[in-house]
Each structure stands twice: as structure tokens, then as C-alpha cells.
Amino acid sequence: MTKFEIPGNVAVSDSGFLFMPTTGETFTMNEMGIFIFKMLQQKYTRNEIFEKALDEFDIDKTTFEKDFEDFIAQLKNYSLIKIS
Amino acid sequence: MNIAVTSLNATDNPGPGIPVIRSIKEAEDFKGNIIGLIYDSLEPGIYMKDMAKKCYVIPYPSSGLTHLYDRLAFIHEKEKLDLIIPCLDSELYGFVKLQDKLASIGIKTYLPTIEQLNIRAKDKLFDFCEENGIKAPKNFMLTSLRDIYSIPKEFEYPLVVKGIFYDAYIVNNFEEALSAFNKIKTRWGFPVIVQEYLKGDEFNVVALGDGTGETIGAVAMRKLYITEKGKGWAGTTIDDNILMELSHKVIEKLKWKSGMELEYIKSLKTGEYYLLEINPRFPAWVYLAPSAGQNLPFALVKLAMGEKVEPFTNYNIGTIFVRSSWDLITDMSKFEKIATMGEI
Numbered sequence: 001m002t003k004f005e006i007p008g009n010v011a012v013s014d015s016g017f018l019f020m021p022t023t024g025e026t027f028t029m030n031e032m033g034i035f036i037f038k039m040l041q042q043k044y045t046r047n048e049i050f051e052k053a054l055d056e057f058d059i060d061k062t063t064f065e066k067d068f069e070d071f072i073a074q075l076k077n078y079s080l081i082k083i084s
Numbered sequence: 085m086n087i088a089v090t091s092l093n094a095t096d097n098p099g100p101g102i103p104v105i106r107s108i109k110e111a112e113d114f115k116g117n118i119i120g121l122i123y124d125s126l127e128p129g130i131y132m133k134d135m136a137k138k139c140y141v142i143p144y145p146s147s148g149l150t151h152l153y154d155r156l157a158f159i160h161e162k163e164k165l166d167l168i169i170p171c172l173d174s175e176l177y178g179f180v181k182l183q184d185k186l187a188s189i190g191i192k193t194y195l196p197t198i199e200q201l202n203i204r205a206k207d208k209l210f211d212f213c214e215e216n217g218i219k220a221p222k223n224f225m226l227t228s229l230r231d232i233y234s235i236p237k238e239f240e241y242p243l244v245v246k247g248i249f250y251d252a253y254i255v256n257n258f259e260e261a262l263s264a265f266n267k268i269k270t271r272w273g274f275p276v277i278v279q280e281y282l283k284g285d286e287f288n289v290v291a292l293g294d295g296t297g298e299t300i301g302a303v304a305m306r307k308l309y310i311t312e313k314g315k316g317w318a319g320t321t322i323d324d325n326i327l328m329e330l331s332h333k334v335i336e337k338l339k340w341k342s343g344m345e346l347e348y349i350k351s352l353k354t355g356e357y358y359l360l361e362i363n364p365r366f367p368a369w370v371y372l373a374p375s376a377g378q379n380l381p382f383a384l385v386k387l388a389m390g391e392k393v394e395p396f397t398n399y400n401i402g403t404i405f406v407r408s409s410w411d412l413i414t415d416m417s418k419f420e421k422i423a424t425m426g427e428i
Contacts, residue, residue, distance in 0.1 A: 009323070011402075021323040021401045023285070024306030 005082040006041045085116030091171035092129025100171040102129045103371035104381045111382035125422040131412045141426040145178025167192045194388035204362035216337045219358045221280040244279040247272035284352045289331045292380045295341030301378040301396035321376045323401040376403040
């Protein structure tokens with residue numbers, strides 16, 4: 001099963017502003033990004049995130065799956081997640 | 085206590101004088117006056133309120149050290165200076181050579197040695213790094229026009245062509261390299277340095293060494309906004325243990341005495357830090373250090389006065405500086421005074 005790990009030193013505010021203390025980089029996330037990111041921080045699995053997101057947002061599974069994969073790819077690109 | 089500080093040129097290529105003065109004046113324990121030592125009657129720091137109590141024009145060290153010493157002795161007679169903090173690279177050799185003479189009339193300094201200045205010079209830094217297991221971009225020295233035709237094949241374009249003191253150009257082919265070489269040689273003389281170009285992000289560390297190898301303090305910064313001249317116009321403090329350990333190692337190996345700035349690039353290819361430059365004085369962004377919890381300029385003052393200073397152990401992460409340009413309005417009579425009398 002795919003495991004997601006968010007570096008422990010990443011600080012994210014409730015408004016979705018993310019600061020990487022090691023590099024000084026900053027990012028902003030939309031509402032769904034914040035939702036997914038916080039669940040990743042709390043070590044929810046992919047299936048659990050899907051379940052909760054489909055409950056919370058008015059979105060179909062196919063669209064969410066695409067958005068989720070895009071989001072994870074972006075986090076990986078910025079070294080904001082480790083995938084094992 | 086009367087402290088003289090140079091480099092009040094707070095322009096679009098700012099000197100460290102004003103941020104050094106701000107840092108010292110904001111220290112709770114500081115009681116005294118700041119005297120500005122200037123080279124030009126339009127240095128903006130002269131016209132800033134609450135910075136220097138008085139300003140004096142001084143001659144460039146290149147115009148002769150006797151000339152510079154005589155002027156400093158004259159200022160000392162009037163102002164009773166306790167300490168001089170030179171803040172420009174180009175004046176440091178002169179002040180190091182004058183330090184004993186200045187000490188004999190009661191003016192303290194806190195400077196690196198000539199040997200330390202030489203080791204960190206752009207044409208020697210690579211050797212120092214190699215000897216101490218610190219990564220640095222490869223260098224090739226050009227000491228004549230002929231040398232540009234014999235750049236070793238391991239140096240692949242793009243390359244960086246740099247002057248011994250200032251200026252650097254990224255060049256993509258031989259024609260661009262030749263053009264950069266000619267500009268730099270005309271302005272700064274030889275050697276002209278050809279350096280491996282590393283793609284990556286730049287990181288800077290401001291630090292203070294006490295001359296024994298101990299780091300009194302160090303604050304790491306990532307530039308958030310860079311001007312066309314390559315100057316950081318905004319930046320944030322960051323927390324990176326590898327960067328700090330590397331900086332401590334440089335200070336330990338050099339036994340650096342005084343303020344300094346270490347410039348690194350984190351290679352996109354390898355993720356490793358390469359030491360690009362060591363600037364032998366505080367940088368223009370040094371005011372970020374006291375703002376984040378390490379008043380390094382005032383710690384230098386205390387060290388210079390012979391006080392014991394406990395090393396700083398941490399600082400606030402995510403403290404940001406944003407530089408601004410601000411029109412200072414003054415009167416022609418002030419400009420006239422400094423331009424004709426050499427003091428204000």
C-alpha cells in the first residue's frame with residue numbers, strides 16, 4: 001500500500017499558507033488542498049482521504065482522483081511529500 | 085562609547101553601514117554615538133535621521149594609508165573614537181594594515197588577518213574548500229588574454245566569468261565569454277575567474293567568528309526577491325542544519341575573526357551545498373540577524389571592547405526583511421556643508 005509522509009518541519013496555516021523552514025519557500029493551497037494536506041499530515045491512507053473528501057466536497061470520484069494525483073505530483077515536485 | 089562605521093551608501097546596491105548602525109543602536113546595552121565615515125557626499129545614510137551623529141568624508145585606502153590614517157587621527161581628536169567598523173571589502177586590507185597604529189591612539193578594530201582575507205579571496209577559495217572537504221564550483225584563472233583560449237575542456241558552457249572583487253556574468257559560448265572577459269579585465273584587472281556554473285537555489289549565511297574557530301552567531305537566509313543587479317530585496321530566515329554545520333566548519337577552519345557573509349548554492353542536480361563566496365564583512369541584510377534574535381553587529385562591538393560574548397544558539401525562523409526605496413528630503417545647505425567641509 002502506498003504510504004505518504006509529510007516532512008515534520010512543514011508549517012501550514014488554516015488559510016492554506018505553507019512555509020518550508022529549510023528552504024524559505026512558500027506556497028498557497030486552495031480549500032481542497034488544505035483538506036488533503038492536513039489528512040496527509042495525520043497519516044490518513046489514500047482510501048480514507050478519498051472517502052472523507054467525497055463526503056465533504058461536491059465532486060465525483062473520477063474528477064477527485066485526477067485532482068488528487070495532480071496534487072500529490074506537485075507536492076512531490078516541491079519535496080513536500082515522501083511516497084513509499 | 086563612540087563607534088565609527090563606514091559604508092553609508094544605502095543605494096540600490098546597498099552597503100552594510102546603515103544596517104550595522106541600526107543593529108548597534110537598537111541593542112539595549114548600547115550607550116554612545118555613531119560617527120559615519122563616508123566617501124561621497126550623496127551617501128544616503130548621511131541624510132537619515134537618528135543614524136550617525138556626525139559624518140566625515142574619508143579618503144579611499146587606495147589613495148594612501150598615511151593619508152587615511154591622518155584623517156582618522158583628525159576625526160579621533162574631535163570625536164574620541166573607541167572603535168571603527170569598516171564595512172566595505174575594498175577598504176579592509178587598508179584597515180587591517182592600520183590596525184596597530186589605530187590601536188596605539190586608542191581606536192579599536194575587530195578584523196580578520198591579511199592571511200584570512202587572502203584565503204577567502206575569489207582566486208584562492210577553491211583551494212581552501214578542497215583542502216577542507218567543502219564543495220565549491222571549479223575555478224580557472226585567466227591572467228592574460230591568451231588564457232581564455234586555453235580554458236580546460238572539463239569547463240563546459242554555460243560558465244560564470246567573474247572579477248576578482250566584483251561583477252559576474254553567465255556566458256553560454258566562447259564569444260560571450262570573451263566579451264565578459266574584456267569588460268571585467270578593463271574594470272577590475274587580472275585575474276579574471278572562469279567558474280563552473282551550477283544550477284540551483286542561492287542561500288546566504290551571516291556570521292560572526294571570534295578568531296579562535298568559535299562561531300559566535302550565524303543566521304541563514306533565503307532570498308525571496310532578487311533585483312536585476314542580483315541583490316536580495318527580500319528574504320527570510322531559514323532553518324537548515326546542514327547549512328549551519330557547513331558554516332561553522334568554514335569559521336572553524338579559517339579561525340575567522342569578524343563579521344562575514346557566506347554565499348552558497350544548493351545544486352539542483354545533487355542537492356548538495358557549494359560554497360560560492362566568503363565576503364569578509366557583514367552583508368547589507370545583516371539587520372535581519374538582530375531582528376531574528378542574534379544581534380551580531382553589537383556582539384562584534386562587545387568582542388572588540390574585550391568583553392566575553394556567549395555564542396548565540398538559535399534564532400527565529402520565518403523572519404522576513406523587505407527592502408524599500410524611500411526619498412529623503414534634505415536642504416542644499418547640508419549637502420554644501422558635507423561637500424565643502426567634508427563633515428556634517
